[in-house]
Amino acid sequence: MKPILPLFVFIDACGWEIIQQDPFVRDVAPHRRPLTSVFGYSSACIPSILSGRYPGEHRNWSYFVYDPKRSPFRKLRALQWIPAALTGRRRVRRWLSKYVKMRLKFKGYFDLYNIPFRYISLFDFTEKKSPLQPGGMNEGPNIFDFLQERAIPYHVSQPTAGEEPNLTALLKDIRQEEIDFAFLYWPELDGLMHRVGNNSKEVPAKLRSYEEKIARLMAVAREHYEEVRLYVFSDHGMANCDQHLDLRSRIDALGFKMGEDYAVVYDSTMARFWFFNDQAERAITECLEEVPEGEILSDAELKQLGTFFPDRYFGELIFLLQEGTLIVPSHMGERPIRAMHGFHPDAPHSYAALMTNQPDVPAEISAIPDMFKLMIRDATLAHAVNRGSKSAVTATSPQREPANY
Ligand SMILES: [Zn+2]
Secondary structure (H helix, E strand, O other), X not given: OEEEEEEEEEEOOOOHHHHHXXXXXXXXXXXXXXXXXXXXXXXXXXXXXXXXXXXXHHOOOOOEEEOHHHOOOHXXXXXXXXXXHHHOOHHHHHHHHHHHHHHHOOOOOOOOOOOOOOOHHHEEEOOOOOOOOOXXXXXXXXXXXXXXXXXXXXXXXXXXXXXXXXXXXXHHHHHHOOOOEEEEEEOHHHHHHHHHOOOXXXXXXXXXXXXXXXXXXXXXXXXXXXXXXXXXXXXXOOEEOOEEEOHHHHHHOOOOOEOOOEEEEEOOOEEEEEEOOHHHHHHHHHHHHOOOOEEEOOHHHHHHHOOOOOOOOOOOEEEEEOOOEEEOOOOOOOOOOOEEOOOOXXXXXXXXXXXXXXXXXXXXXXXXXXXXXXXXXXXXXXXXXXXXXXXXXXXXXOOOOOOOO
């Protein structure tokens, strides 16, 4: 038996709005609060949680950027001659994504999505490392660097392994009583809601299955640790998308050439543009200003959101749709999905959630990057106490602020 285990259970897309209508984990984690998300997709949110910093600092934001010089995809251009009926298929794309990921030795999540092979060599992919590993950030350290430097033993899920095997792996480590920190990663709710929306009966059913898993986890953890500090939390919510916008047709109609006059990535809720002449920049900007379903984000707004990049690495112009509208077709998918996230963090369904058995989480823990402060606070405390170290006294002091992370 050991004194303390901090248990961080990350559930992708378990947003604040969803748990408003559901008593999810209320018995084991009664203290609940909304957390402001980070503008972007999970590719931006998860690295922000793991590093305590915003994308403007850690540079993990959107997956694809215009960068032909560094594009690793040049060889894929040959695939443009395969009929679109085949390469446009989701299953074929998924298989190709796996193959490309292996060949290019990418360590994080990778998907070719719906980027046309004709244009793929214009783009680079920005998540070549796994943010769930030490050294996994594009810039600066994450929680796993922090733990490794201090020799704090920890458990983290393998995202490719699946939810049940990841739970089994964590239970094994808990029984061995060697870890002082655990991070469990569950992505399936996100995928489910993309498919069925946030009002489907399948959502509460999935939440019940998570409760059953968390109950199993807590039962084993309590057998081996006197105090289990449970934090169930998310990165963003999910909004049903009832409106679709064919932005690509409007831009194509202007007659400029992709790769020569401009480049664009159509993410599902935003479009990011790079311009190679003034004419294209002016005409495309004017066109976007006339689209009522979205708005061009100013530099001031991007700075406020923590997603401003002085080198315009992720796009010179960012056009964001209002909540509930989806770009279809986009480079993320040819066909619409039922629900999506990645709208403005102020939109009602963007908010993430924190549910915990700890009654004294400081009020300043109010946005998802703040979860990092809780993680290092509890990991430091558990490590000190579990080792019977004298430094436990200073580690528990609430005045102690994390340095540099
Ligand atoms: Zn998602």
